Every structure is written in C-alpha cells, then in structure tokens.
Amino acid sequence: MPLCATSYLCDVKTLLATLSLLAAEPTPTPEPADTLYHIDRVEITASLKNEQHLNSAVSLSSLTMHQLEQRGIGSIKDISLIAPNFYQPDYGSSITSSIYVRGFGSRIDQPVVGVVIDDVPMMNKNSYDFDFYDIRRVELLRGPQGTLYGRNTSGGVMNITTLSPLAWQGVRAMVEYSTMTSARASAAYYARPKEHLGISFAAGYNHEGGYFRNTYTDKMCDRGNSLSARLRVQWLGENGWSIANSLSAGYTNEGGYAYHHYIPQSDSCEPIAYNDPSGYERLVINEGFVAKYEGEKVRLSSVTSYQLLDDKMTLDQDFTPRSMFTLQQMQTEHTLTEEIVIRNALTENRWQWLCGAFAFAKWLDMSSPVTFKRDGIEQLILHNANKGITSSGIFPEGSAIEIDANEFLIASDFRIPTYGIALYHQSSVELGRWLLSAGLRLDFEHTSMRYNSNGTIPYRFNYTMSEFKPLYTEFSGRERQSFFELLPKLAAEYRTGIGTLYATITRGYKAGGYNTQIFSDILQVKMMDNMMNDLGIKLNNSTSTSYDTASATRYKPEKSWNFEVGTHLRPTTGLSIDATLYWIECFDQQVTVLPEGNNTGRMMSNAARARSYGVELSAEYHYKGLSVKGDYGYTDARFRRYDDGTADYSGNRLPYAPAHTLSLVAAYAWAIDSGLLHEVAIAADWRGVGEIYWNEANTLRQGFYSLLGAQLTLRMRYVDVTLWGRNLTNTDYNTFYFKSVGEEFFAKGAPWHCGIRLNINL
Amino acid sequence: MRLIKFMLSALCAVTLFASCEEQQETPTPTPDEPTADSSGTFSGTMNVDQTDGTFFTQEDLAVEFEVVDATTMTIKMNQAQFAAAMPLKLDMTIEGVSYTLSGDKYTLTGDNIVPIAMNGPFPQYTITALSGTIDDKSMTLAFNCGKYPVEYHGTK
Numbered sequence: 046m047p048l049c050a051t052s053y054l055c056d057v058k059t060l061l062a063t064l065s066l067l068a069a070e071p072t073p074t075p076e077p078a079d080t081l082y083h084i085d086r087v088e089i090t091a092s093l094k095n096e097q098h099l100n101s102a103v104s105l106s107s108l109t110m111h112q113l114e115q116r117g118i119g120s121i122k123d124i125s126l127i128a129p130n131f132y133q134p135d136y137g138s139s140i141t142s143s144i145y146v147r148g149f150g151s152r153i154d155q156p157v158v159g160v161v162i163d164d165v166p167m168m169n170k171n172s173y174d175f176d177f178y179d180i181r182r183v184e185l186l187r188g189p190q191g192t193l194y195g196r197n198t199s200g201g202v203m204n205i206t207t208l209s210p211l212a213w214q215g216v217r218a219m220v221e222y223s224t225m226t227s228a229r230a231s232a233a234y235y236a237r238p239k240e241h242l243g244i245s246f247a248a249g250y251n252h253e254g255g256y257f258r259n260t261y262t263d264k265m266c267d268r269g270n271s272l273s274a275r276l277r278v279q280w281l282g283e284n285g286w287s288i289a290n291s292l293s294a295g296y297t298n299e300g301g302y303a304y305h306h307y308i309p310q311s312d313s314c315e316p317i318a319y320n321d322p323s324g325y326e327r328l329v330i331n332e333g334f335v336a337k338y339e340g341e342k343v344r345l346s347s348v349t350s351y352q353l354l355d356d357k358m359t360l361d362q363d364f365t366p367r368s369m370f371t372l373q374q375m376q377t378e379h380t381l382t383e384e385i386v387i388r389n390a391l392t393e394n395r396w397q398w399l400c401g402a403f404a405f406a407k408w409l410d411m412s413s414p415v416t417f418k419r420d421g422i423e424q425l426i427l428h429n430a431n432k433g434i435t436s437s438g439i440f441p442e443g444s445a446i447e448i449d450a451n452e453f454l455i456a457s458d459f460r461i462p463t464y465g466i467a468l469y470h471q472s473s474v475e476l477g478r479w480l481l482s483a484g485l486r487l488d489f490e491h492t493s494m495r496y497n498s499n500g501t502i503p504y505r506f507n508y509t510m511s512e513f514k515p516l517y518t519e520f521s522g523r524e525r526q527s528f529f530e531l532l533p534k535l536a537a538e539y540r541t542g543i544g545t546l547y548a549t550i551t552r553g554y555k556a557g558g559y560n561t562q563i564f565s566d567i568l569q570v571k572m573m574d575n576m577m578n579d580l581g582i583k584l585n586n587s588t589s590t591s592y593d594t595a596s597a598t599r600y601k602p603e604k605s606w607n608f609e610v611g612t613h614l615r616p617t618t619g620l621s622i623d624a625t626l627y628w629i630e631c632f633d634q635q636v637t638v639l640p641e642g643n644n645t646g647r648m649m650s651n652a653a654r655a656r657s658y659g660v661e662l663s664a665e666y667h668y669k670g671l672s673v674k675g676d677y678g679y680t681d682a683r684f685r686r687y688d689d690g691t692a693d694y695s696g697n698r699l700p701y702a703p704a705h706t707l708s709l710v711a712a713y714a715w716a717i718d719s720g721l722l723h724e725v726a727i728a729a730d731w732r733g734v735g736e737i738y739w740n741e742a743n744t745l746r747q748g749f750y751s752l753l754g755a756q757l758t759l760r761m762r763y764v765d766v767t768l769w770g771r772n773l774t775n776t777d778y779n780t781f782y783f784k785s786v787g788e789e790f791f792a793k794g795a796p797w798h799c800g801i802r803l804n805i806n807l
Numbered sequence: 808m809r810l811i812k813f814m815l816s817a818l819c820a821v822t823l824f825a826s827c828e829e830q831q832e833t834p835t836p837t838p839d840e841p842t843a844d845s846s847g848t849f850s851g852t853m854n855v856d857q858t859d860g861t862f863f864t865q866e867d868l869a870v871e872f873e874v875v876d877a878t879t880m881t882i883k884m885n886q887a888q889f890a891a892a893m894p895l896k897l898d899m900t901i902e903g904v905s906y907t908l909s910g911d912k913y914t915l916t917g918d919n920i921v922p923i924a925m926n927g928p929f930p931q932y933t934i935t936a937l938s939g940t941i942d943d944k945s946m947t948l949a950f951n952c953g954k955y956p957v958e959y960h961g962t963k
Contacts, residue, residue, distance in 0.1 A: 434895065439889070439890070439893055439931075439932075440931070441931060505926075506925045506926060506927070508925070508927070508929075509923075509924065509925045509926055509927025509928060509929060510925070510926045510927045511927070514926070579926065580897075580925045580926055581897055581898030581899075581924060581925060581926075582895045582896065582897040582898070582924075582925060583886055583895060583896045583897075584894060584895050585888075585894050585895060585896070
C-alpha cells in the first residue's frame with residue numbers, strides 16, 4: 046500500500062490511535078512521515094517489563110529499523126560491536142552464538158545474554174542466530190538483568206521487536222546479491238483489515254555461498270541455505286484488552302567450521318583441510334501468545350510460548366585430513382514458558398511497581414554419537430593402550446593390542462528435563478529529582494539428566510589371543526541438581542535538566558547444567574579400563590582424563606555482582622551522550638576446560654573467580670541529513686583465582702573477550718527533489734575490536750583490528766537501491782581459537798565482500 | 808583340635824557300622840573328605856631373581872589357589888610385576904599344578920606349564936621346576952618363570 050499523502054493521513058491517525066493504546070509511557074510526538082523508517086521515532090512498547098527501563102538506570106543501546114538496514118544487519122552476529130563492550134564473534138556456525146559482554150561470555154552451554162523476541166524469551170541459545178528481516182527495533186540492555194529477566198542474563202538482554210501490522214501496512218520485499226555468491230530475499234505483507242486487527246506474514250530465504258574453501262574436498266565449507274517465515278496477528282480489543290500471536294519457523298542447513306590448523310613453531314595457519322563432512326541443520330518453531338490488559342489502576346500482561354528446537358550438528362572433530370573421529374549431536378527440545386506481569390497504571394503516582402511470575406519447562410532429548418575412525422583408533426585408543434605393552438620388554442616384538450574395526454561408535458544419549466519458577470518484584474519511588482528503585486527475584490530451577498553412554502570394541506592381544514573378542518562398556522545413570530537464587534537490584538537515579546545520573550547494584554546469574562560433551566571421554570577411559578581388566582593387566586603410569594565420574598559432568602551456576610555508575614545526557618537537540626563505569630565480581634565462573642592429553646571432549650567447570658572493570662562511552666548526533674554515532678568500550682577482565690591443576694592463571698586476562706570495542710558510523714542523506722529519486726544516502730561504518738587473548742595462559746592473542754564498511758543508497762518512491770561493502774580493507778583477523786586432540790586451530794573472519802540490495806516498500 | 812574331630816568322626820563311623828552290622832544292604836563307606844581348604848587367597852612377598860645379580864621384590868602380592876580335581880590345582884597371581892622395568896602388572900594363571908595332600912598340607916609340583924595371561928597362553932614365560940606348599944596359614948612357591956627364578960611366601 047503506497048504511503049501517499051491522503052491515505053497516509055488516515056494511517057497516521059490509525060497509528061497514533063494504536064500507539065495511545067499500546068504505549069506505556071508518554072511518547073514523543075511522531076513527526077510527519079513519508080517513509081517506513083519514520084515509525085522508528087514512535088515508541089511502541091509491548092512489554093510491561095521493557096518500559097521499566099526507559100529513561101531509567103540502565104546501560105541501553107538500541108538500533109532502529111533504519112539503522113539496522115543502514116548497516117546491512119542480516120543476523121544477530123552482525124550486531125556485534127554496535128554497543129560498547131558487546132562482542133558477538135562468528136565462530137563459524139549458527140549453533141554457536143557466543144556473546145561477550147564486559148569481559149564475560151561463554152563458548153558453550155549457558156549464555157550471558159538473554160534474547161527476547163516480541164516478548165518471548167528464547168530459552169536455548171542454539172536458536173539465537175536467525176535471519177533478520179523486518180526487525181523494527183533491537184535494544185541491548187548491558188549488565189545483569191536478572192531481577193526482571195532471570196537466568197542467563199548476567200551480561201544483559203537483547204530485546205528484538207519485529208514490525209507490527211498495526212504500525213505499518215503494505216508490502217515489503219528485499220533481494221540482495223553479494224560477491225561471495227550469497228543471496229538474500231524476503232517478502233512480507235502487513236495488513237489491517239479491521240480497525241482493531243492487524244495481520245502480517247513475512248518469509249525469507251538466505252543463501253550463503255561461503256567464504257572459505259576446504260582444500261581437502263575443494264568445496265566451500267561454509268555454504269548454507271536457510272528459510273524462515275513469520276505470521277503475526279494482533280488484535281486490539283475493547284475495555285483495554287489486546288492480544289497478539291506470533292508464530293515463526295526457521296530452517297537452516299549449512300556447512301561451516303572453517304578451521305585452519307595452527308602451527309605454533311612458525312606462528313602460521315595451514316589452509317583448511319578436513320576429510321569428514323561437517324555441517325549444521327536446524328529447525329526452530331516459536332509460538333508466542335501475548336495478552337494484555339490496560340486498566341485504570343493496574344496493567345497486566347501474560348506471555349505464553351512454545352518453542353521447538355530440533356537440530357543436528359555434524360563435525361569432523363579433528364579438523365584434519367586424517368580419519369580420526371567424528372561427532373554428531375542431535376537434539377530435540379520442547380519448551381513451554383509462561384510469564385505474568387502486573388504493574389500499576391501510568392499515573393502521577395510517585396510509586397511505580399511491578400510484580401511478575403515466570404515459569405518454564407524444557408524437555409531435551411540429545412544423542413551425541415562419536416565415531417572413532419581408523420586413525421583415531423590408532424592414535425587415541427591403541428597408542429595409549431599399547432604404550433606400556435610394546436615398551437615393556439616382557440612381550441615378544443610385535444605384540445600389541447589390536448582392534449578389528451575401521452571404526453567404532455561411542456553412543457551417548459541424554460534426557461534432560463529442566464523446570465524453573467520465579468517470582469519477582471520491582472518498585473520505583475520518585476522523590477524530587479531522585480528516582481529510587483529496588484527489586485528482588487526468587488528463582489528456583491531443577492534439572493536432571495539421564496545418561497547412557499556405551500560402545501563395543503572388538504579387540505585382541507595378538508600374542509595371547511587368536512580371536513577378536515567384543516568388549517561392551519556402558520556408563521549410565523542419573524544426575525540431578527537444583528538451584529535457588531536471590532537476584533536483587535538497587536538503583537538510584539538523579540535527574541537534571543540535561544539528563545540523568547545513576548548508580549546501580551545488580552546480581553547476575555548463569556544457570557548450572559551438565560557437561561554432555563565429556564561423556565565420550567569418560568567412556569573412552571572406561572573402555573580402556575574395561576579392556577585392561579579383561580586382559581588382567583594394569584598399566585603403572587596410565588594417563589587418562591580425571592573427569593571419569595558422573596559428578597564431574599555437573600556444573601553449578603555462575604554468579605556475579607555488578608556495580609555501575611552512569612549518565613544519559615541530552616545536552617542539546619540531536620545530541621545524546623551516554624557513559625558508564627562498571628565493576629563486576631564473578632564467583633564460581635564457568636570456564637571451558639579441555640582435559641589434558643589426547644582427549645576429545647571439553648567441559649564446563651566452576652573453576653575460576655574473576656573480576657572485570659571498565660568504561661563505556663556512546664555519543665550520537667543528528668543534524669539535518671547528518672547522523673554520527675560512536676561507541677567505545679574498554680574492559681579489563683582478569684582471573685582473580687584460576688588454577689586448572691597444571692598452571693596458575695591468576696591475574697591473567699579472561700580469554701575470548703576483547704579489551705577494546707569501537708564503532709563509528711557516519712551517514713549523510715541528501716533529499717533530492719526529483720521525480721524519480723527522493724534521497725541519496727551514504728554511510729561509512731568502522732568497527733574495531735581487540736586485543737583478545739585466546740587462552741588462559743595469555744600466550745596467544747589477536748591484536749586490535751578494524752573493519753571498514755560503506756554503503757550508498759538511492760531512495761526512490763517505492764524502491765531503495767543500496768550498494769554496500771564490508772571489510773573493505775580486507776583485514777585478516779581471527780575470530781576463534783581452540784584445541785582438539787592436542788592440535789590448535791583458528792577460525793578467520795570474512796574477507797572483503799560487497800553487494801547490491803533492492804528494498805521495495807509498497 | 809583336628810585330631811579330636813577325626814577321633815570323634817571315627818568313633819561315629821564305628822558306631823554306625825556296628826549298628827548296621829546285621830543289615831544286608833551295607834552302605835558303602837565314603838572316604839574321609841580332605842580337611843584342607845580347597846581354595847584360598849594369600850598375600851605376601853615375591854622375589855624375582857633378575858639373573859644379573861639383583862632381585863626384584865613385590866610386596867602385598869595376592870595369590871589364589873583352587874583345587875580342580877584329586878591331583879591338580881590352579882594358582883593365580885593377581886597383578887604381579889616381575890621386574891622394576893616392567894611397566895605393567897598382570898594377572899597370571901598357572902593351571903595343572905600337581906599336588907598331594909597330607910593332612911591339611913598340600914605339596915605342589917609342576918614343570919613345563921604354559922601360564923595364562925592376557926586372555927591366552929604365555930609360552931615365553933613357561934613355568935618350570937615349580938615346587939611349594941600350602942596349608943591353612945601360608946603358601947610357599949618356588950618356580951622359574953621363563954629364565955627368571957621366582958620365590959613367593961604369603962600368609963592368609
């Protein structure tokens with residue numbers, strides 16, 4: 046539907062009527078709009094929780110729809126660095142959405158940042174990475190948000206709001222092609238068939254041609270395709286009731302894992318070369334139902350969701366041309382959530398309060414079979430087993446344990462149900478220029494894990510056994526654990542004529558869980574023990590992982606205290622400045638541990654105590670067609686105590702999190718009064734990050750590097766044409782480092798690329 | 808004590824025989840059961856002559872025996888180590904050890920017995936010149952394991 050002058054006036058009235066019902070706080074008067082982007086200037090606050098932070102004591106960065114498209118943000122990982130001390134590197138797969146905030150993050154398991162899409166909290170970080178289109182707004186709250194959002198928000202919360210059919214009606218479409226033979230396309234229809242009813246349907250397709258070639262297969266290893274769709278229905282009832290339903294589904298089938306073998310002696314990386322297929326396939330379905338009531342005295346919201354995650358990760362886990370071992374991790378998770386929030390109506394009352402209850406239940410079935418192939422059998426199994434035998438001198442030459450298989454399987458199956466319930470309250474009292482807030486959340490979670498890991502090896506000791514003997518080993522049982530946490534928050538805010546000063550004390554909480562990825566290691570150890578017992582021998586100096594008990598598969602919650610002072614200043618029209626100083630003390634820090642030796646797994650352990658302090662600065666200026674935005678963050682995050690048994694890392698910097706983040710965006714738009722062309726806009730985007738240490742010993746690091754992007758947009762009545770480029774200086778940088786079976790690997794960032802995009806708004 | 812038991816049992820046997828003296832179907836008298844245990848485990852010290860003038864000693868070595876039939880038994884050494892340089896301990900089973908029983912004492916002999924270890928025969932360490940005794944308190948063994956003379960003395 047064209048936003049022509051006459052029809053648009055009606056639409057604006059409708060929009061304003063809608064907003065008056067939806068808006069939780071007084072909003073700026075929307076300016077006359079002639080494009081879709083102008084609705085960004087109107088706040089539609091759907092969640093009663095979200096409005097609590099508006100103009101309040103929190104570090105907040107936000108991106109409007111216009112800014113998202115200006116920066117060409119196509120996924121959650123493209124948001125990295127848009128806020129100070131917010132870093133989300135691309136580790137090479139959609140399954141990995143590691144986010145680092147203020148020095149803390151996690152490579153596996155529980156995240157430090159929660160993601161909320163249209164009021165629905167995503168309960169599994171494997172579904173964080175999805176295709177962005179028609180995203181209306183992204184808000185990033187930094188620092189622990191545990192009081193209102195609970196578990197796994199110790200680094201912050203990202204609130205993502207999609208375009209509402211009540212806010213805009215028409216047809217949107219986008220097609221894009223880039224030099225890396227990547228293509229994106231999306232189309233959406235937003236309709237308001239009745240005054241109180243809005244319906245939208247959006248669908249998107251994304252093809253990644255890949256940046257990196259696997260020289261072993263001579264194919265791009267990070268090719269992929271994804272499809273997604275979203276159906277949204279919103280209804281504004283009488284008497285203050287409104288309901289909204291959002292159903293979305295996404296399917297991804299991609300390669301990935303572009304890992305270069307690192308040679309420490311020459312400090313260089315080899316070309317990517319691995320022989321076994323690797324990739325990731327995922328189906329996500331999210332259904333969210335929101336009911337709201339706006340009364341004269343109280344307001345109420347209920348958010349109910351069902352989330353399905355069904356995915357399969359396939360890995361050549363040694364990432365070499367050798368046939369060592371492969372992993373498949375298949376999981377199906379069903380999640381139900383319910384959250385009810387009650388708060389008082391927006392009045393002149395100086396006491397604002399909010400009460401909430403949240404409950405969730407997750408059922409996770411996971412299967413993680415590890416297949417040991419011939420080279421892996423030789424190096425990982427037989428090498429260890431025969432080490433003491435062939436060198437003993439007590440057996441004739443040539444005596445050795447043999448395995449009669451080119452590959453064998455270690456199967457690991459898990460059933461992990463998790464239940465949680467939380468009650469929370471937050472109150473704010475206005476005393477003159479002061480706004481004092483306090484909140485508390487009681488959070489209880491119970492989780493259990495049934496596990497069964499087993500495998501059969503056909504083996505013999507060739508000096509004494511003429512026949513191979515199948516040897517079955519099983520490790521099964523059940524683990525349970527419960528967590529109870531109190532998550533308080535204290536905040537004081539002082540309002541001046543040009544902005545606010547604030548101070549907060551908050552507590553962060555990252556849930557505990559289970560190390561499912563260490564089970565193949567445990568079973569390897571038990572298989573070895575079983576074989577030695579069957580042979581009646583015991584090696585005097587056997588080396589094996591010490592993580593061989595079920596209790597080692599558990600890890601506890603990580604907790605932190607965050608102390609913060611900051612300011613939000615609006616000294617003059619068009620200029621905003623935000624600054625924050627923070628100090629975080631982290632207890633029972635969850636650290637990814639790689640067992641020593643030729644082990645294949647990794648595990649989370651509450652092994653460290655850490656602290657972080659730093660500064661964050663943001664400034665944004667708009668003047669006519671010019672907009673400039675800068676964000677800088679500095680973090681000094683170090684271990685206070687961490688000794689993994691082989692070395693003491695106390696005082697060292699936390700690995701994987703950058704010390705500096707920097708983002709500068711400058712854009713200028715010329716309004717052109719011609720029949721066809723309405724506007725020409727240029728934008729330059731410079732992002733820098735580093736240094737990043739890759740290990741606890743701080744012996745490997747990525748120095749500070751920067752990425753330059755630019756784009757030119759020709760804006761016409763219905764069509765925008767954008768030419769864009771990223772990493773224009775072709776910076777060579779690393780995004781990820783890890784060890785596997787004693788070898789070291791790096792993942793590199795995307796090289797320079799450019800593309801053309803066509804946006805259609807009808 | 809055992810002598811008293813023997814005399815009592817002999818007395819009972821005589822009494823039974825006397826009471827059934829006039830019966831036609833006289834039960835066949837069963838031979839006296841050996842009074843020695845038919846199996847047992849000992850813990851002790853093994854000395855292995857390294858044939859270079861040195862000896863290797865393993866303390867707390869558990870050795871089991873089990874009578875198989877009227878003339879042979881099996882001896883099993885659990886987690887035995889025969890030299891300091893040997894990087895592993897192993898279970899070794901010596902089957903077909905001949906014995907004679909005198910009272911509660913077994914006297915053992917054996918020669919050219921291929922021991923069983925690691926799920927199969929171990930000809931490199933064929934047992935020769937085996938001798939020893941087992942009673943209800945102790946076990947003493949002496950044999951050559953391959954070329955290495957071995958002595959063991961254990962108690963219950």
